[in-house]
Amino acid sequence: MPEYKLGTLRGRYVVQWREGGTRRRYRLFGTHEKESRKEALARLEQFKRESSLKADPTVAELWEAYSKEKTGRRVVDAMKSEWKVMETSFGHIKADKVSTDDCRKHIKQRREAGIKDGTIWTELGHLRTVLNWAKKHDIIRHAPPIERPPKPAPKDRFLTQAECQKLIDAAQTHHIKLAIILLLSTASRITALLELTWDRVDFEQGHINLKVDAEGPRKGRATVPMNAGARAALQHAKTGALSDYVIEWNGQPIKCIKTGFKKACKLAELEGVTPHTLRHTAAVHLAGAGIEMTKISQYLGHSNTSVTEKVYARYAPDHLRQEADILDFTSVRKVTG
Template sequence: MPRIKLEIPNFRLDQRSDGYYIIRYQEDGKTKNKSTGTKDPHEAEKARAQFAIDYIKPRLTPEPTISEVVDAYIKHRTGSVASPETLNYVLAAPKRLIGNLKAESFTQSNVAEYIKQRSQEKPQARFAGRYGGRNVSEATINKELRMIRAAFNWAHAERLTERKPEFRIELSSGKVRDEWITKEQANALVRESPSHLALFILLALSTAKRREAILDLKWDDVDLSRPGHEVLHFGEDVGNKKRGSTPIAGNKRLIAALNAAKEKAETDYVIEWRGERVEDVKTALSGAAKRAGIPHLSSHVLKHTAVTWMVQAGVPFERIAKFTNTSKEVIERVYGHHSPSFVQEAIAAVAF
């Protein structure tokens, strides 16, 4: 059986003939040695543990450029975010325009110059499609600079740089999205959808989960065995994307749809089509939306719709936050204006 190649070398202690302990490890296919400088086994073990910790720490040159800091930050975050390619995409423009600057000497005037240059550019299409003639938005530039600042903060926390970032970002982060559909539109959408998409839509509107969490859902994660206690387990969090478990007890429509789908299932995944797992629903959802007369619909709008319906129904923010694995602050900031009590209190306050 072939041995599995480890990303991090194994570090073991060996004692030389002169009594001193050395650390042996593999790097680039070669065996290397590091002296501990001691004959004491306990001190040698301490040296081995410290060497292992230092070995995996990120490294930068004494005066790193912004590109070097950014690349190290991307490498650090790659294993903890849902879509690592997003980091590369967001930070591509900063690396291109200011990547050669020294990170330690980046100032507010550099920020102003970056905003000036970037705001004169046209956005590059990330996937298929065109943006038209508009320039890069303030919200996009704001996001890029915030990511740079996050990289600087990380580097400083890791003691890779001396100075904390002190620049301000005096740009708008963009307006809060407020796209959602009515229940009548939701029913029309389900009617115009093939079976796998209809189930996806029911799950999205019933749980407020993201597309990836729903497409990753397996039948082993669906507990329908105890009537009145049905629950869906969406697994571990991915980066800052919260998943967790969602109760669906009392949702007769969704439970019936899940039971029907399970009887016909050919794969381990809840959302399948013609005997195969569904990787994405973007095209199918767009087609169904057009047939239902709904413009500009995405899976994120379904999530947004589910939370909006809860707020409109007067469900307390704390309960919505717990149900959707989202913070109360986010629910209040993004969806609070849909609350009946918010509207009534605001109208009452300005009545005279």
């Protein structure tokens, strides 16, 4: 790592270092010296990885560099698994030379292998993310557009109140039951729930903070109130907690609840249900109860209300009711003489 100097410029911290006789300077976001120094070291590590890439890097080299920078994030685990397939289609190609034909060929091969469009859409989305990251950091001059299959329509499956209770009752292990209760009561994404630690469960204030930290992933993460059912389940779990993680097994955090969740669904005789179905279920029930879209959006951690309205407005009891009444031309009208 090159020697660096931390300074200020126009009221902001900056880090400076030399690269081949040329001075480089990077503006930091930190407002205090300690956090700015930490940010500076992270930026220099990033620069070191980027500079190790040769000119005209291949997709394989960028994929590896991106994965190293994002080490620790769950998306990296998914990308490692995806790379076994993506390497065959794109690994050897120069990053800025990826073409629409390359994408279409990948789509065709994956479909022939029986892979659904939703999976292909995600794979190519990660490729686009890597290329855009490289462009943003000036590793490549141009991030070519990545063609993907149409995004599948979201599954409309949600559980009734009776089905929710059947699923909770069918869970055979404490951590699966706790996960189901919290997924329903917090409308959390499964990743956020599995990363939830006890220091972010505030029994005194009655809040559950699903955000890891200011720098961590924020998609679909909010701070939500703790209802009575969630409080009871959490208090019971806390008495036997063996780790910092709320959802644990034998004192170890859990990466996936797929097996236990599938078993509970089978025992409850519920088909087409995934952990994400419970988040959708929570939102549908909120909308059906007439809760304002702005509040549902906050509960789900959506970046803006339009996302919430697009999916859940139709479940609201009065959705387009006034408009429908205006268009009722069969109504008997009062005749005046």
